[in-house]
Amino acid sequence: xxxxxxxxxxxxxxxxxxxxxxxxxxxxxxxxxxxxxxxxxxxxxxxxxxxxxxxxxxxxxxxxxxxxxxxxxxxxxxxxxxxxxxxxxxxxxxxxxxxxxxxxxxxxxxxxx
Amino acid sequence: xxxxxxxxxxxxxxxxxxxxxxxxxxxxxxxxxxxxxxxxxxxxxxxxxxxxxxxxxxxxxxxxxxxxxxxxxxxxxxxxxxxxxxxxxxxxxxxxxxxxxxxxxxxxxxxxx
Numbered sequence: 001x002x003x004x005x006x007x008x009x010x011x012x013x014x015x016x017x018x019x020x021x022x023x024x025x026x027x028x029x030x031x032x033x034x035x036x037x038x039x040x041x042x043x044x045x046x047x048x049x050x051x052x053x054x055x056x057x058x059x060x061x062x063x064x065x066x067x068x069x070x071x072x073x074x075x076x077x078x079x080x081x082x083x084x085x086x087x088x089x090x091x092x093x094x095x096x097x098x099x100x101x102x103x104x105x106x107x108x109x110x111x112x113x
Numbered sequence: 114x115x116x117x118x119x120x121x122x123x124x125x126x127x128x129x130x131x132x133x134x135x136x137x138x139x140x141x142x143x144x145x146x147x148x149x150x151x152x153x154x155x156x157x158x159x160x161x162x163x164x165x166x167x168x169x170x171x172x173x174x175x176x177x178x179x180x181x182x183x184x185x186x187x188x189x190x191x192x193x194x195x196x197x198x199x200x201x202x203x204x205x206x207x208x209x210x211x212x213x214x215x216x217x218x219x220x221x222x223x224x225x226x
Contacts, residue, residue: 043216056213091155101146104155
């Protein structure tokens, strides 16, 4: 198994630019999650999907953040416009059953200058 | 909002010592998971416990879910430098929050040779 794949691994951009993070979940997993991790706030759930449908986006910080899952094998998290406070590591995770454990990707380290 | 409090926040010990990490909440969880995260990587699932009072062992690691399903502990026997990392507990509430994991703030464990 390839595991959860995220790209890019590192992203450095300037304030005001659009940023798109990508995720390929494990094949056959019905749930996909986007998290953000910082030293101050720890690991925060941003949004999650079940069978490509967004179920809970209450963790999305602002309208600048949006996420899509056009099919079972691909999801994007977009930030437009980006701000320095968005700097963090963003993780994508997938699971077969939500209560049985999630499999995380390696993360994207985002730095907004 | 369901919260999980982990203690201690930091733990620095010598190789061969035993340790326990605690995860507590005032809320009931339908399941609880433990993850370990190493620098530059995503969290890796160690175990899922679902039954109150359940005890699971994974080599030198012992996980326990409280009878009331509000707390959990992770005990490591004879710690090794390879155990160093960030340990996270996470719970699922069930019901309308099914699928949503709440993470504790983590315990940073350092095992010195």
